[in-house]
Amino acid sequence: MVQAKAQRESSPLLSVRNLRTSFQVEGRWTRVLNDVSFEIGNRQTLAVVGESGSGKSVTAMSIMRLLPPATSRIEGEVLFRGRDLLKLPSEEMRRIRGSDIAMIFQETSLNPVYTIGFHMVETLRQHRNLSAAEARREAVALLDKVRIPSAASRLDDYAHQFSGGMRQRVMIAIALACNPKLLIADEPTTALDVTIQAQILQTLRDLQAEEDMSILFITHDMGVVAEMSDRTIVMYHGDAVEEGETRRIFAAPGAPYTRSLLAAVPRLGEMAESPGPSRFPVIDRATGAVVTPAASGSVPDGSAPIVLQVEDLVKRFDIHGGTFGGLTGRVHAVEKVSFDIREGETLSLVGESGCGKSTTGRTIMGLTSPTGGSVRMEGREIGSLGRRELRMTRRRMQMIFQDPISSLNARMTVGAAIAEPFLVHKLGGKAQARDKVAYLLERVGLRPDMANRYPHEFSGGQRQRISLARALILDPKLIIADESVSALDVSVKAQVINLMLDLQSQLKLSYLFISHDMAVVERVSHRVAVMYLGEIVEIGARAAVFGNPQHPYTRKLLSAVPVADPDQRGQRRVEAGELKSPVRAVDFVPPGREYREVSAGHWVQLADNRSW
């Protein structure tokens, strides 16, 4: 008896052996997990990391037996506290879900038509013998535990009335409802801003210590892995290619795939020495050998001509509402933004959601008309141009978006899609267009014969290459890249960035690179502008801004980025706080801002009394 108890103490909480999952696709069984085995000890955190399609989510769903039984088959053993979950009757398995093993997903997973209190009470009462009133009291206590302010009054609010970070806190509170021994977190912070992500990760770490639970953390983000996990398992195409202590995996990756993955991860701070952007090293996935080493790009000198000049750009959106639909406020999306970009230079706009970085890009492109200020493209003021001249100028700048699926017409071959702007601008005949499309496809690393295919036949990374080719067909000087690589897997992201850097040095392109990802920005930019609530709070050479951040917001942003280095873990603490809103009253007059020059070309907004 005593012996058995002692054995349970020492044996791992969860032990997965030879987990094999197959899906039935069009009548045929296809294996998606190949003999995955791992263990999680008490109070341990195991990260499952991999790119899309690697089987990391399927692993979690298999453990929980949440896959549709008719079209999936799970084999192997999942021992949870000594019992094989795969052999339990389904009713007993249901009782384990949400109580002994809790799960959290992306924060959008709350049912939109029920209050969060409803979610909490139903979970509590499903597993614990509580009256409705007791369950409500318990729910308030749980919300307090995850630090949701004025918990009692928010119980009857719906998910859409919370911010993303708060929603994720609610989900964590629900997960804690029955004191789970194991928490499975499936990409819980993927859609959150960095500062909010840092807070959520902090909360999870704190609660893990308090609640004495183990965590299985599924993510694609190596930075989050380094931040959170004791042990890591790297997945690739349904195989666990490497498993071990997180520190060891980062320091000395064994499997070739892990090596290629880590090589593609930008690490904040690694660029301190070089002034220009730098290519990612390319590592062969099969052998682990370095194919092309990292290489620095060129830095345009001060004599290079200025391509784009933005001065005091302002964009406001009116909000109508109230009883008579009158003007009730304004979104100050972009407020007196000024910068310029030289030939062959990359300026990055960074900031969190709602900071106005995308609106700035769209306003420069003329997709929305500015409220004030001036935009000069190669010396020509865009606002003063006539229709024809505007069309001519438009050719000189092109935009690529985050989601190439929705920006490419599904019913048009990619060849036709790339040629379209060329023909619309009447730059040549069809034969010329065809030749140029073939040339450009080759240029972006695709084959010319792919022109006859349709967008859905390409992967996400290839589609982004096609978007680039389409932008390049007009021979632009400037490309505005709005979160263009954000949705791509790490290794694909590295390839597309390498391509963009190559094109820049060959064609002397200028980029306005809009991104929320600080690590990528550090990798690709010559200069950086940090935006907050529509204003640029700091701008300067990339090395200066990252190496010597002056503005409190820049510092906060930098400290929130998860660093893909386990040795730097836990050195920073992020204070709680929500993103502020740029909505202002109708009569709001933006205060005048003053900037101080820290070093040559490195300007910082003089801090006012706002708290950061």
Place this chain on the structure above:
Amino acid sequence: MILWLLKRLLQAVLVMVAMSIIVFVGLNVIGNPVDILISPDADQAERLRVIAELGLDQPLVWQYVGFLKAALHGDLGNSYVFNQPALQVILQRMPATLELAVIAVGFAALVGLPLGLYAGLRSESWLAKFLMAGSILGFSLPTFWIGLMLIMVFAVQLGWLPSGGRGETASLFGLQWSFLTADGWRHLLLPALNLSLFKMALIMRLTRAGVREVLPQDYIRYARARGLTERRVISLHVLKNIMIPVVTVIGIEFGSVIAFSVVTETIFAWPGMGKLIIDSINVLDRPIIVAYLLLIVVVFVWINFAVDVVYTLLDPRVRLGEKGSAR
């Protein structure tokens, strides 16, 4: 909310005014009711006397203004045929149509929803496929044909149910209702079934489509991951999310049954409003037609209003009377 209500009311009044103008002008074009009302051998003096009595000697505009004035006092004119206030004639027939509509739509919802739910949850089973195939028949077979078949099978061949009429009625709120007596129910069954088949098929298909759409959602996976029973997941988390389109269709169909149950009422000799309006059009009984159409507008406005209110109960993200607020 109150402002939204007022807006709604104003819209309703405008629709009613527009409706009455269209009807007035339209009817004037169709023909002269005097030709139908007066026997052909009446002399000219008699003819002029009737025309003056009905107010048909006035120009159309004045006729309309007179109608509006009276309407504001709740008087929609007297029926040329029944010589009673038009509104009263219609309201006498209304209970018959109302009870038929409520029972038909209720029946469609009570059968269509569970079947649709089943077909959505077990979409691969042969029963689900059979149901979906059957629902196509429900759409495509014409109502009058199904009505005739029902009469032939259940009334003529089997003799189980009567073929027409309202049967025994009982009084409630001073109106006569069939659903209060057993005999009334026997009479109601066939016409109600006939009316509900189309709607049943519609609700079933909508429910199925909704279930197929909701099941892969994150919040369903999350509900299961929280260890909720499958019954709870379906009856609370799935059902509430698919109700918006279903409620919309139930509302529209309810209105259309009240307004356009003419065919069924005729086949089953059901003395409802549908039969009345057809008769009135035949004899160009203008006040009845105008009053009827205005009443139908009121009915639709109220149904839409009710549906909108139900929306807000179903989905908290729907807010009445707000537009264009930021994000």
